[in-house]
Amino acid sequence: MVALVICSFLSPKAVAASQTPVVINGQLTIKGTQLVNQHGKAVQLKGISSHGLQWYGEFVNKSSLRWMRDDWGITVFRAAMYTADGGYIDDPSVKNKVKEAVEAAKELGIYVIIDWHILNDGNPNQHKDKAKQFFKEMSKLYGNTPNVIYEIANEPNGNVTWNRDIRPYAQEITSVIRKNDPDNIIIVGTSNWSQDVDIAAEHPLEDDNVMYALHFYAGTHGQSLRDKANTALRKGAPLFVTEWGTSDASGNGGVFLKQSQEWLEFLDHKKISWVNWNLSDKQESSAALKPSTSKTGGWSQSDLSLTGQFIKKSIRKSTHSNPNDSDLKKPDQNKQTQQNSSLSVQYKAGDQNVNGNQIRPQFNIINNSKKTVSLKDITVRYWYKAKNKTQHLDCDYAQIGSGNITHKFVKLNHSLESADSYLEISFKNGALEPGTSTGEIQTRLHNEDWSPYTQSDDYSFSNTNTFKETKNITLYENGKLVWGIEPK
Structure with a gap:
């Protein structure tokens, strides 16, 4: 059975129309191992976690x-309220920042995780009575609020086991919450810094709306932890990645983008919701913001760390905000078109710098068919954000002759998240024999005023320095799309 998936991205236009995540999805529940919305359709939430509220609560x-x-x-946003290290146990007033986050999330229509962030105090029973008091108060306040999620033990660790320590604690805290809030999702940390989800799956809690926390850091954790996740899912345990980082397990080192992408592809395939660590300007590789950045948003691409740029792009790359069955079939149909296409496009970036006053896309068009193709019948589109500025193009080199290249810039009638324009390349004459290619075509475009671009979110941009096939550059033969997928 194929699940209909509600992915996490919503365009600003949709938000402005009050189609917020909570309006669309409403009360979340669990069906099997899948988080589902008020209509019983699969949901994959994506967002970011605060750092410790006692240190970086201003963000x-x-x-x-x-x-x-x-x-x-x-x-989704996660409010990480440390219990130790100057957090709630030492200063209970930090819970006011949690309340501020929940109230803001309610107004904005996003989901919010109230995180009881045990770490150095590795056994959740150490402060169990305080946890009961805290979650009693939170569940009384927000028990009728469908966007609240409770995370009752961040990362149990040390000499702590699931059956002896964590499961009994979770039973007590869950009971406290359920007296005031019978419906909202509760997430339970697992042993070994919330990695042993396979062990928890052997003796799950008897609550229909409980999930199990899986945490990873891409520079440290790889396939062996994904194997644990797969085991837990096979045993019927629903998972929620409430914390993961692009760094190593220290929160520093890296950034490990290739390993992070492998993890996100796994989570997308399994439809597992995730929250990245962390929203702060701390000088560590897992922080999303550069030092001394604004505390209230409005961040440009240059304000974001490499982690921040990757996370923003990863969330915005989600394809559908509210798809129907026909929407879900379109990508597969496009793939089939590409597989059967007689033509394909390779691309590399002439300059891998995402911030600069020029964009340097380079193309190579390949004829995979057994027939000769006229170049006059072919056009190629590179999709990007021009931001209403006048554009200029130079062709620095083309194996088939720079003078054979023509172009035009087209502004979209309705701007998309990843493109508001495209550059269209066409050809005056020539032909591609079967099994041949145009060879390298080097182009360079710039704004008339030479103002800088920020390419990292552009639909067709990739910072590859070797020619690779890409579906984000589209190719047309006699006006018909024969390669690639247009942005939506």
């Missing part, structure tokens, strides 16, 4: 959350 406010909802497309 958690309605303005910053609104910015990330509208500019990044987050559908």
Whole structure:
């Protein structure tokens, strides 16, 4: 059976129309191992976590959350309230920042995770009575609020086991919450810093709406942890990645983008919701913001760390905000078209710098068929954001002759998240024999005023320095799309 999936991204236009994540999805529940919405359709939430609220709480406010909802497309935010290290146990007033986050999330229509963030105090039973008091208060306040999710033990660790320590604790805390809130999702941490989800799956809690926390850091954790996740899913345990980082397990080192992408592809395939660590300007590779950045949003691409740029792009790349069955079939149909196509496009970036005053896309068009193709019948489109500026193009080199290249710039009638324009390349004459290609075509475009571009979110851009096939550059023969997928 194929699940209909509600992915996490919502365009600013949709948000402005009050089609917020909570309006669309409403009360979340569990069906099998899948998080589903009020209509029983699969949901994959994507967002970011605060750092410790006692240290970086200034970044958690309605303005910053609104910015990330509208500019990044987050559908969930995690308020990480440390218990030790100057957190709630030492200073209970830090819970006011949690309340601020929840109230902002309610108004903005995104989901929010209330995180009881045990870490150095590795056994959740150490502060169990305080946890009961806290979750009693939170569930009384927000028990009728469908966008609240409770995470009752961040990362149990040390000499702590699931059956002896974590499961009994979770039973007690869950019982406290359920007296006030019978419906909202509860997430339970697992042993070994929330990695042993396979062990928890052997003796799950008897609650229909409980999920199990899986945490990873891409520079440290790889396939062996994904194997644990697969085991847990086979045993029927629903998983939620409430914390993961692009760094190693220390929160520093890296950034490990290739390993991070492998993890995100796994989570997307399994439809597992995720929250990245962390929203702060701390000088570590897992922080999304550069030092001394605004606390209230409005961040340009240059304000984001490499992690921040990757996370923003990953969330915004989600394809559908509210698909129907026909929407879900379109990508497969496009893939079939590409597989049967007689033509394909290879691309590389002449300059891998995402911030600069020129864009340097390079193309190679290949004839995979057994017939000769006229170049006059072919056009290629490179999709990007011109931001209403006048554009200019130079062809620095083409194996088939620079003078054979023509172009035009086209502004879209309705701007998309990843493109508001495209560059269209066409040819004056020539032909591609079967099994041959145009060879390298080097182009260079710039704004008339030479102002800078930020390419990282452009639909067709990739920072590859070797020619590779890409579906984000489209190719047409006699006006018909025969290669690639147009942005939506």
